[in-house]
Amino acid sequence: MVDETKLAEKQETVETLRKVDDDLRLPSVPERNFFPKEIDIAPARLQTPAIGQRATRPDGRLHGLGQTKYIDDMFFPGMLHAKIKRAGVAHAKIKSIDVSEAQKMPGVQATLIGSEIPVNSFGPSLQDQPLLADQVVRHAGDGIAAVAAVTEQQALDALEKIKVVYEELPPVFDPIEAMSEDAIKIHNNDSNIYASKTIIKGDIEQGFKDSDYIFERRFTTQMVEHVPMEPHASIAEWDANGRVTLHSSLGRITLGRADIARTLEMPINRIRIIATVVGGNFGGKNEITTEPIISLLSKKTGHPVKCVFTREDEFISSTTRHPFIMDYKTGVSKEGKILARKVRIVCDGGAYCSWTETTLGKASILSAGPYNVENLHVDAYAVYTTKTVTGAMRGFGAPQVCFAYESHMDDIAAELGIEPLEIRLMNAFNEGSSSPTGQVLESVVVSDSLIMATERFGWKEWQK
Amino acid sequence: MTDITLNVNGEVKTASVPPETTLLKMLREDLNFTGAKIGCDVGDCGACTVLVDGLAVNACLMLAAQANGKEVLTIEGLSTLDKYHPIQKAFEDVAALQCGFCGPGMIMATKALIDQEQELTRDQIKDALSGNLCRCTGYTKIIDGVIDAYEKITGRKVPARNPRAA
Numbered sequence: 001m002v003d004e005t006k007l008a009e010k011q012e013t014v015e016t017l018r019k020v021d022d023d024l025r026l027p028s029v030p031e032r033n034f035f036p037k038e039i040d041i042a043p044a045r046l047q048t049p050a051i052g053q054r055a056t057r058p059d060g061r062l063h064g065l066g067q068t069k070y071i072d073d074m075f076f077p078g079m080l081h082a083k084i085k086r087a088g089v090a091h092a093k094i095k096s097i098d099v100s101e102a103q104k105m106p107g108v109q110a111t112l113i114g115s116e117i118p119v120n121s122f123g124p125s126l127q128d129q130p131l132l133a134d135q136v137v138r139h140a141g142d143g144i145a146a147v148a149a150v151t152e153q154q155a156l157d158a159l160e161k162i163k164v165v166y167e168e169l170p171p172v173f174d175p176i177e178a179m180s181e182d183a184i185k186i187h188n189n190d191s192n193i194y195a196s197k198t199i200i201k202g203d204i205e206q207g208f209k210d211s212d213y214i215f216e217r218r219f220t221t222q223m224v225e226h227v228p229m230e231p232h233a234s235i236a237e238w239d240a241n242g243r244v245t246l247h248s249s250l251g252r253i254t255l256g257r258a259d260i261a262r263t264l265e266m267p268i269n270r271i272r273i274i275a276t277v278v279g280g281n282f283g284g285k286n287e288i289t290t291e292p293i294i295s296l297l298s299k300k301t302g303h304p305v306k307c308v309f310t311r312e313d314e315f316i317s318s319t320t321r322h323p324f325i326m327d328y329k330t331g332v333s334k335e336g337k338i339l340a341r342k343v344r345i346v347c348d349g350g351a352y353c354s355w356t357e358t359t360l361g362k363a364s365i366l367s368a369g370p371y372n373v374e375n376l377h378v379d380a381y382a383v384y385t386t387k388t389v390t391g392a393m394r395g396f397g398a399p400q401v402c403f404a405y406e407s408h409m410d411d412i413a414a415e416l417g418i419e420p421l422e423i424r425l426m427n428a429f430n431e432g433s434s435s436p437t438g439q440v441l442e443s444v445v446v447s448d449s450l451i452m453a454t455e456r457f458g459w460k461e462w463q464k
Numbered sequence: 465m466t467d468i469t470l471n472v473n474g475e476v477k478t479a480s481v482p483p484e485t486t487l488l489k490m491l492r493e494d495l496n497f498t499g500a501k502i503g504c505d506v507g508d509c510g511a512c513t514v515l516v517d518g519l520a521v522n523a524c525l526m527l528a529a530q531a532n533g534k535e536v537l538t539i540e541g542l543s544t545l546d547k548y549h550p551i552q553k554a555f556e557d558v559a560a561l562q563c564g565f566c567g568p569g570m571i572m573a574t575k576a577l578i579d580q581e582q583e584l585t586r587d588q589i590k591d592a593l594s595g596n597l598c599r600c601t602g603y604t605k606i607i608d609g610v611i612d613a614y615e616k617i618t619g620r621k622v623p624a625r626n627p628r629a630a
Contacts, residue, residue, distance in 0.1 A: 034473075034540070034541070034543055034544050034545055035543040035544075035545070035548065036543070036545065036546060036547065036548065055559075056556055056557060056559060057556075057559055057561070057562070059564065060555070060556040060559060060560075060561050060564070061548075061552075061556050062564070063555075063561040063563075063564025063567040063568075064548075064551075064552040064553075064555045064556050064561060064564075064567055064571060065499075065539065065540075065542075065543060065548075065552060066498075066499025066500075066538070066539030066540055066567070066568040067499075068564050069498070070501070070565065072498075072501070072502060073492075073498035073501075075493075153482070153484065226599075227597075227599055228563075228565075228599060229501070229503050229509065229511055229563065229565035229566050229597065229598070229599055230501070230503070230563070230565045231503075277563075277564070278563060279501070279563045279564070279565030280563045280565060280599050280600060281563075282599065308502070310505065311503070311504040311505065311506065311508075
């Protein structure tokens with residue numbers, strides 16, 4: 001005898017299961033992409049020469065369609081999300097880091113602290129920056145520990161369970177103060193000055209003696225963050241062959257690969273970096289950040305690990321533009337000709353070196369401006385402070401000094417009653433001029449460009 | 465978990481997400497629409513702009529549950545199999561997109577603006593896009609792109625800009 005009730009129950013269960021199955025299936029239907037797949041390409045022989053033609057960016061179409069895949073748009077099976085705990089104090093000794101509570105949080109698969117990284121230091125010129133601080137915190141954005149969890153939210157929640165005991169040290173925020181002999185030494189060196197450059201040309205003393213007027217002024221610039229629209233992002237996958245594959249927003253992948261090999265103490269050929277479309281770099285993505293950390297988290301968990309900086313991470317822990325303190329002293333003749341210039345640049349280097357040496361060099365060479373200065377003395381110093389790391393940003397120090405020497409030029413022109421354009425034309429480089437470092441310049445068109453530009457935008461009318 | 469049914473780009477979609485999930489996270493991670501980007505996640509940058517019932521919203525500030533039963537249009541829903549959307553075409557032609565990260569948000573904000581069908585000046589366009597940040601272009605090309613698209617779609621003209629204005 002058939003049990004009618006049981007049969008009905010069974011059918012109902014099957015119906016329910018089917019419905020659940022349908023529900024589950026819905027989101028997994030692949031998206032249809034509605035856009036034309038063919039493009040117009042002129043036949044090879046009919047293509048016009050490139051010069052003089054209006055060019056469009058080859059990637060512009062994908063960007064506009066929303067089809068470009070940045071790191072955060074990539075998902076791999078089993079992928080975990082990593083987040084980094086930031087110090088929040090400017091200068092401190094780390095007494096202890098306890099991640100045991102964080103490891104018990106739901107979804108957490110692994111944690112990592114600095115002492116677990118084979119070589120916990122990196123940097124393009126000086127290797128003075130830890131990937132995760134394990135002894136001393138030198139700025140508030142220093143990473144302390146990393147967590148990999150199933151979702152981003154779980155990783156963020158687990159960060160709050162990490163207990164760090166600090167012994168706070170006095171911070172140093174002013175670069176001038178940091179230069180003094182009795183200042184607290186941030187890196188335990190003899191001095192906080194970690195790079196310097198001097199340029200001497202001609203006879204500065206004689207130049208000032210010959211001058212009719214001497215002008216002096218201090219110029220300062222502030223710290224600037226790149227704020228790329230896409231935050232730093234990378235995905236690491238450590239495979240069973242002991243190789244690691246990284247998708248990264250890193251701009252300099254070859255350099256980054258060498259740095260990663262060094263920190264992980266493994267041969268460079270076992271590291272593969274796939275560079276993707278970068279959502280804005282501006283110099284801020286020129287060195288490794290979290291790549292070795294997530295590689296090790298991937299090694300621990302056996303899953304791909306993605307780490308995308310939060311906007312807060314981006315502001316407090318990624319590199320920034322160096323704030324400069326620039327002292328200019330310029331001797332001029334009464335006609336307005338520059339006879340001597342003395343420049344002292346103090347470059348606030350932040351907690352770690354990064355690209356500071358490059359920045360300092362370029363700033364020093366360009367600090368006299370595009371002007372003939374026969375007697376020149378430039379002293380430039382890069383100084384550690386317990387502030388956000390300063391590194392490469394478009395121009396490598398050139399915009400800071402440009403602000404200073406052009407403002408100084410306007411001051412001099414106003415004081416002497418000379419037209420701002422005239423004083424520049426009088427002093428500008430010309431064919432065969434020699435640069436502050438003695439390079440003889442060719443194809444010099446500074447004056448021509450100035451004249452043409454002022455004519456085009458109507459400088460004379462603007463002056464009225 | 466919260467069950468959500470909504471219409472995205474003309475198709476009904478369902479998802480079951482934790483209650484704190486934003487519309488942006490749900491679109492990107494549960495429904496695979498990665499066109500809207502996470503730039504700041506706090507409503508400052510506009511990279512996540514999508515249209516909800518025709519209005520431009522920051523998808524990172526709207527909970528997925530708030531979009532339940534609504535019609536959402538993302539960048540993926542603009543073009544058709546035969547034709548690019550005029551805004552996408554204009555942005556490409558004038559090279560308004562460099563790194564492209566702000567692009568989908570800019571284009572959706574532009575669409576919301578042009579859909580209002582009102583007379584536009586350059587200043588009004590600047591105002592309307594003030595919630596969308598771009599770090600590459602300096603905005604000039606983007607505004608040129610909006611004007612180009614607006615003139616093609618509506619047949620109206622945007623008054624030429626005063627050369628003395630900043």
